[in-house]
Amino acid sequence: MKIRKAVIPIAGLGTRLFPASHACPKEFFPIVGPDGVARPLVHYQIMDILEAGIEEICIIVQPGQEQLVVDYLQGPGDGYLARLEKYPSLQVEAQRMRAAVDKVTFALQETQEGFGHAVYQSREFAAGEPILLCLGDHLFRGRDSGPHLQLIQAYEVCDGPPVSAVNRISAAELPGYGTIAGRRTTPNPEIVAVSLIIEKPSVAVATQKLRVDGLNENEFLGWFGMHALAPSIFNILEEMIQKDVRQNGEFQLTYAQELQRQREPYFALEMQDCQRFDFGTPGDFVRSVGAFAKA
DSSP states (O other): OOOOEEEEEOOSOOGGGTTHHHHSOGGGSEEEOTTSOEEEHHHHHHHHHHHTTOOEEEEEEOTTHHHHHHHHHHOSOHHHHHHGGGOHHHHHHHHHHHHHGGGEEEEEOOSOOOHHHHHHTTHHHHTTSOEEEEOTTEEEEESSSOHHHHHHHHHHHHTSSOEEEEEEEEGGGGGGSEEEEEEEOSSOTTEEEEEEEEESOOHHHHHHHOOBTTSOTTEEEEEEEEEEEOTHHHHHHHHHHHTTOOBTTBOOHHHHHHHHHHHSOOEEEEOSSEEEEEOSSHHHHHHHHHHHTTO
16 A cells, blocks of 8 residues: 555653743754755654645644644745745745645654654544654754655555664664564565564663674664654554553563564665664754755
8 A cells, every 4th residue: 555644742741841842842853955944843744745645644743733834835925924025935836835735644643652652643534544653843954756756665565564764873873773683575675574662772672683694793773763653553653552561661662673574574674875863852952953955
């Protein structure tokens, strides 16, 4: 089944970026692109996803936050737009924003109980279809076909099972990422048949259990920040919520993905010529703002 729908969770409290996130949700922090235009983080996410051919986007928000997104996309009034006549490229941005309004819908996460809990709120939107899930505090760039389209095409190649985007990480980065073990497939060695998924493993555990052929001893494959999820993920998340299965007090998506892998095939796509920009912590934000402007 073709992926037509995408989900962006932005209902988190932004604790790591407090107090700036108290003044403005982190997804609306300004990010300057290589073209010199300043856009909110969520603006890039919506436009990138639509450019990849996605037809509908569900943004998971806190109650009341949906109006903030709608007001932003609708843009300024006609008087302000008239001021932009001397800046044609910015008028185009405003037109694109307005055109995106009808393609965006919302799901509410009333209590923040983990990433898996947030994703579960989009079950009604998914309506039995696969979804493209993108982290709300990440941006992605690549050459030729963009990262979103690469993952969508890999899902079509795998013909049904879930496919998560991964990239190479070092041993020092393991505490920050879901990490996989598996074997490369033929004739597409960039696609890995996953045999184990562990969230934020220790170096010792990763060295022993999370190996993928073709990598150096100190290289691993960790989450890139986007997933093509098969509809069955919602059944697993529902089971976890009903049975109150939590890790560190929250319903974790990575644990649900490992349960899914135990029941059906699960694949990962090692992203080719792609970059991930993480804006989720102050340190990551500082690094990514400069790097993204040059991407």
